[in-house]
Every structure is written in structure tokens, then in C-alpha cells.
Amino acid sequence: DTGVSQDPRHKITKRGQNVTFRCDPISEHNRLYWYRQTLGQGPEFLTYFQNEAQLEKSRLLSDRFSAERPKGSFSTLEIQRTEQGDSAMYLCASSSRFGGLSAEAFFGQGTRLTVV
Amino acid sequence: GENVEQHPSTLSVQEGDSAVIKCTYSDSASNYFPWYKQELGKRPQLIIDIRSNVGEKKDQRIAVTLNKTAKHFSLHITETQPEDSAVYFCAARLSGGSQGNLIFGKGTKLSVKP
Numbered sequence: 001d002t003g004v005s006q007d008p009r010h011k012i013t014k015r016g017q018n019v020t021f022r023c024d025p026i027s028e029h030n031r032l033y034w035y036r037q038t039l040g041q042g043p044e045f046l047t048y049f050q051n052e053a054q055l056e057k058s059r060l061l062s063d064r065f066s067a068e069r070p071k072g073s074f075s076t077l078e079i080q081r082t083e084q085g086d087s088a089m090y091l092c093a094s095s096s097r098f099g100g101l102s103a104e105a106f107f108g109q110g111t112r113l114t115v116v
Numbered sequence: 117g118e119n120v121e122q123h124p125s126t127l128s129v130q131e132g133d134s135a136v137i138k139c140t141y142s143d144s145a146s147n148y149f150p151w152y153k154q155e156l157g158k159r160p161q162l163i164i165d166i167r168s169n170v171g172e173k174k175d176q177r178i179a180v181t182l183n184k185t186a187k188h189f190s191l192h193i194t195e196t197q198p199e200d201s202a203v204y205f206c207a208a209r210l211s212g213g214s215q216g217n218l219i220f221g222k223g224t225k226l227s228v229k230p
Contacts, residue, residue: 033217033218040222040223041222042122042207042221043205043218044220048217091159104162105218107152107160110159
């Protein structure tokens, strides 16, 4: 499968626990994005990487959230001390350096987080 | 920052009819406007996009129009089919600097009745 892959697909955790999600972008895509989507809403931007550099962070990304892309390939999103309001689908997307900022963003299947 | 408004939130049409979904954006620096289709439980998938230097783009039964002056863009689906039923999201991306993210509308749930 050459698409964007995310792991795990589903995660149930107790409030207060830490969780980490992984995203593997399409090979050679240098741009990687994290979004959060709740039921009935559009994806909300969280953060954006170009290669290993985190160039943009949304105000939605509180101190409990951190994202990394250490080698410019896969990325991880960690949520510390999870709260029930963190329950959502976390989507990763990637795009090529070709086409500039209008390059298509391809989404992964997402990780559905449920905080109980 | 950028804000994208999308209307209507739900749309029901008869098979064969046309469907139109409209979006407005707030930041005139936005220069890229994709439309995504998301079926239940699946990932958003790009169906068509338009850049700010183009006023209209068509791909078979799907077309997108952009009015930069009014800061709005629309998705047009003709000859709708039941498999067009899904949630459609418009989005806008700012140009310049390190801006890379897409700002999405809240989505339109399209139902095509056979």
C-alpha cells in the first residue's frame, strides 16, 4: 500500500493516560499534516511539517500535544494527560514538494481516539 | 486567520438532478481551493481543486467555480448518482511564508435519492 498509513486505527484510553499515534506518509512526500476531526465537523488543522521542520502549529495544539518528525519521514503525535474532549479522529495527510502549495494532500485512514 | 464557511450543511436531491455547494473564505491571500469527498468511515479524498488564477475548472460531472472578488467558490455536481452521496468539504489554503495548512468548511452531507 503506497498511501498514507496511520497506526493504530483505533485507540481507547482512560482519562489522564498518554497516547501516541504514528503516521507514515507517502514515500518522498516532504509535507506532512495532522488534523483532528470530530463528528459532523470538517478536519481541523493541528500542525504541519516540511521535512523534519515543524513550520506551523494551530492554537488548538495545547501544551499536552506534541508532534515530531525526526527524520523527515514518519511522524508521531503524542497527547499527554488525555481528556474526554480529546476524543476524535486524528487524521494525517501528506503532500509532495512538487506543485507547490497547491499540491494535493492525501489523507490517511485516521486514528480514532476514545477517552473514557 | 482564515475562516471558511460552507452551505448548506445538508442537501438532498433526486438522482439525475444537479447539486451545488457554496463556500466563502475570509483571507484574500488564499490561493488554493480543494474539495474533498468523505464517505462514512473513510478518509477524505480530493475530487477537484482550483487555484486562484483560474475561474472555473471541470472534470466530467464535477465543476468548481471561483470568484476571487467575492471570495467564494462553489462545487457543482451534475447528473447526480446515488454513489455521489457523501459529505463534501471545501477548503482553502493561504499562500506565502510557511503557510501550508488547509482550512476546512464544516461539510455538506449530500444525499442522492434514487
